[in-house]
Amino acid sequence: MDADQLLRIALTVVTPILTAGLGIVALVIGDWRERRTQAGRRRLAFEDASRQVAFAADWLNASKLVDDSPDAEQRAAMRAQSWLNEASARIDESKAPQPVDDKRAITLRRLLLAYPMRRRSARVLRGAFYFFLGFVAIRSVPR
Numbered sequence: 001m002d003a004d005q006l007l008r009i010a011l012t013v014v015t016p017i018l019t020a021g022l023g024i025v026a027l028v029i030g031d032w033r034e035r036r037t038q039a040g041r042r043r044l045a046f047e048d049a050s051r052q053v054a055f056a057a058d059w060l061n062a063s064k065l066v067d068d069s070p071d072a073e074q075r076a077a078m079r080a081q082s083w084l085n086e087a088s089a090r091i092d093e094s095k096a097p098q099p100v101d102d103k104r105a106i107t108l109r110r111l112l113l114a115y116p117m118r119r120r121s122a123r124v125l126r127g128a129f130y131f132f133l134g135f136v137a138i139r140s141v142p143r
Helices: 003-066 070-093 120-139
Strands: none
Touching: 003 070
C-alpha cells in the first residue's frame, strides 16, 4: 500500500465523519439562534407592553387632572383599560422560549435535511447539499 492509496482510504473514512460532525454543529447552532430569537422577541414584547402600561397610567392621571367630571373619568378609565388589554394581548401572543431541557432532538431526518422548508433559499441549499452529496458518493466509488 503506497501513500496515495493510504490517503484515499483516509479521505474516504474521514469525509463522512467530518460531514456528519459539521451537520450536527450546524443543527446545534441553528437551534441556539432560534431560541435566542424567540427570547429576543419576547423581551421586546414585554418592554413594549410595560411602556404601554406606563403610558396608560400617566394618561389616566393626566386626564383626571384636566377634567374632574365623573363621565370624563369613566371614559378615560375605559380607554386606559383598552390599552391595558392590548398590552396583555401582546404578551399573550409572544411565545415563551423553550426551556433548555426541551431541546429538539438531532435526528437523521434533520441531518439529511428531509423536512419541509419554508423559504426558497433553504430549498435551494438543500438541493445543493444533495447534489454535492451525490457528487461525493459518485467520486468515492473505486474505478
